[in-house]
Amino acid sequence: RNNGGTPLFMACQQGQLECVQLLLEAGAAVNQARNDGSTPLFAASHQGHLDVVKLLSSYGASRAATPFGTPEEVANSRGHADLAAWLVASRGWTPLAHLETLTAARATSLLRSGASLHEGEPTPLRRAAGGAGEAAALVRRAAAPWSPASHSLFPAAARARAALLVRSIYEIHERYHLDSAGATNGIAALDFGHCVLGFAITRETE
Template identity: 35%
Template sequence: MGRDTEGFVVYSENCLARFQTPLKPPQPPVIGKASHHSIELSWENEGYARQGPPERWTIFSIEKMDQKSRTYGTVYVGYSNHYSAEGLEPHTHYLFRLRITSPTGESLYSPPVSAFTTREPLSGKNLHQAVNMNDEEEVNKVLQSGTVYVNGTDKLGLTPLMLAAQKGYTRIVHKLVEYGADVNMKNGSGKDSLMLACFAGHLDIVKYLRRFGATWQSRDMGGCSPLHWAADGGHLAIIAYMIQDGCELDVRDDVSRWTPLMRLSAVSGNPAVASLLIRAGADVNTRDKDGKTPLMVAVLNNQEKLVQLLLDSGADRHVKNEFGSGAAEMANAFGRENIIKLLEERKSIEH
């Protein structure tokens, strides 16, 4: 028993002596791989107590300086020799230090080490922001990175090309097409870049998109064509170019079976656009799914100047819709006094 007791005492004293050996001052953590949100750190753990149960091991802690308070906070405690700091801010400077703690509670700190996260990878969001700001330099930078999908859509379903075409940013449109932007890609409502440019009135972009494969035959979800949208926008130069380029004049949508002239009769009533379409050969007596003509639609929407133009251009005031009503009945039903007068004058001239 005495020998066992003496042996135990000797063992305990040896352990205690080992634990009380002065700690070796630690070197700063070594910076490993860094990304835009993480930094890997490693350190030497050889030569420190690591025998027996874990409570007799040397403890390693990584501390990170808080940028605002300029004080250190512990982000890791354990027995490993590596740690990855996650959730960091991109393109930011950080300071780390290593603390070692012996089984007896003694602690030593390493000098701090500097580390930087990388810039956040360029994304479709960066490209959309650059296009929206008409920032050619930034657009070039993002496209040249080779990491961004040029046809990615924003929360409104617009590609960068659609956005540039809509806003009239010609040089950016050219650059996007150069990098493979799809000129025929459509948003959620079925509109492509050509339709958006036609509606917004950007003739140079319309011509450019045509050169690179945009087609007058494209349709949105309602069956409207680029000419429908150009008529809605009221841009005479674009419509004149479309006519010259062979665009179909009496193309119909899928909902009401309206041609651009009929849609114009309902929406804007623009006489200048209507005159251009009519002179090019648009049918003034075409009918929609309910048998209405452009004249009837113009009467219903109180487009007085357009009614006069249509009558002067050969619109037939005698035509009835599927319910037996004509332009005169519609004008009377809605009390369109000026239009009633126009129709009466036309009637007297015919007789």
């Protein structure tokens, strides 16, 4: 009997990293506990599965105490020193700060859903500064002013605002080009519009 353990719980307990990845990507409830109150993160910590713990944490797994203690406490009590040290070091991280664990697709998904670059300790942006890997590069690009190259990394509301403003600029551009005499002015207006969009569009646009 698995005492109410979900497929995710069982995969975490057994250290089946690829299975855990697939289940989380499919929307498995990261914090669903067994009947005895133990969570997937607690189970992975108990068994010393560091990579599984990192993956669960990157999906926002709760580190709250279970009836058997916290994941940090059980890692220490079971002698999993590296895992316990990582749990301590990452206490203030948001999911986006898990740069070494995030795939490019997952980082992009978090950025597009509005994950903050400036929350947590240290923040995702601080961790990404000078960091290697695709996730770190995506965070740095998302922190720069809006541009067509970074458009896909902005949240939905900001992308919608960008699309509206770009359409407006091009409509003005076309209007200026109604006669050949206005061509120079039209090009200037288009260039100016592209320059200011980076300041008019922010990740926090509502």
